[in-house]
Amino acid sequence: MPYPKHHAAKTREKILACAYKLFIARGFDATSIDRIMRDCQLTRGAFYAHFQSKSQLYGAAIAQAAMQSRLAGDRPTHLSEKAWLLELLTSYLCKDTSAKTDWPCPLAFLATDVVRREPEVRAAYTASFAAMNTHIRELAQTYSxxxxxxxxxxxxxxxxxxxxxxxxxxERLRISLLESSVQTAVMQLGLA
Amino acid sequence: MPYPKHHAAKTREKILACAYKLFIARGFDATSIDRIMRDCQLTRGAFYAHFQSKSQLYGAAIAQAAMQSRLAGDRPTHLSEKAWLLELLTSYLCKDTSAKTDWPCPLAFLATDVVRREPEVRAAYTASFAAMNTHIRELAQTYSxxxxxxxxxxxxxxxxxxxxxxxxxxERLRISLLESSVQTAVMQLGLA
DNA sequence: GTCTATATTGGGATAGAC
DNA sequence: GTCTATCCCAATATAGAC
Known part of the structure; x- marks a missing residue:
């Protein structure tokens, strides 16, 4: 066959990554399949070999982003659960700066964009929220x-x-808000 | 003249109300001027006698919604500041149920929809957030x-x-979340 | 101020060649 | 799997009559 092994999987990953960047930057409706595929250096025709529809892609991209979250990752062995939670929390509350990370949190960046989409998209969002909540609770319960x-x-x-x-x-209000929430979270989660 | 006095102002209000309903239900991109005007029982051509663009309408609708908020309204004289704040807070945390109120809170319902719009739209959003914050603070500071x-x-x-x-x-997770936030807000604001 | 008609643009999805 | 070409539909905005 003319295409190397795993070529399809690689392409799929690339589409997911390019698509997520655009969904974050422009929202679902304003992101065209054409633009996604151009960013992947492919053309629109190829899209449908990987996904059935734009909505299906959206749900898959959200699920992928949730999996890439630092919260879903492993705790470095040299940090206690408490120290790790504090680190996660402070890094989360800096993320707003122009979506510089590769996989910004879909829960915050796409919150109101998901409500009206297909059930599969809402399901991906709900699962991500439940997972974030569980991770925080499990870390917090080791010390409080x-x-x-x-x-x-x-x-x-x-x-x-x-x-x-x-x-x-x-800008001043934005910074105040972020700092206030760090402070409140630290208090509420007993990280002081 | 063939149109009654204040006809234009009435029409403008009607457009704002119909538009806001649709923006809440479908988001900015998925709401067409055509549909807005049909809901007002007018046609698209009339729109541009009242607003310069869809974006301008969006900003105006958000500002209007913020003004209609119960938080921006007057406290009933028979309630203390503390009792009124508790009432506002519990009613706010029920609002999610399918946008049944006329002017659902734009801060929650349109949060991620506003980021990418014209500066005037973000300004309307920022002003609404600052106003909500100030109202809560002023009520809370009367007793704590x-x-x-x-x-x-x-x-x-x-x-x-x-x-x-x-x-x-x-549904279970949704209810848990709403109840947890009532509980936390009551504690944090000293409303217990 | 409101109507109908239209210019212009762009997106989702499919067909069929390679 | 990827390409080009195309179908079909909808949207913003404007023009010009009433």
């Missing part, structure tokens, strides 16, 4: 007994903070 | 001395909670 309710609302605060901070056009 | 940082992060939690709750496809 903070309640499930506390973890749930802290998770919402983190996501809300990043989503809002990205949108604010007032 | 909670910090500005606390109020900022609580505000972000409220908005984040509603935005996320709307998106979740798991």
């Amino acid at each position: 007994n903070c309640s499930e309710a506390t973890v749930l609302s802290v998770t919402a605060m983190l996501i809300g903070t990043v989503a809002i901070a990205r949108t604010l056009d007032n | 001395n909670c910090s500005e940082a606390t109020v900022l992060s609580v505000t972000a939690m409220l908005i984040g909670t509603v935005a996320i709750a709307r998106t979740l496809d798991n």
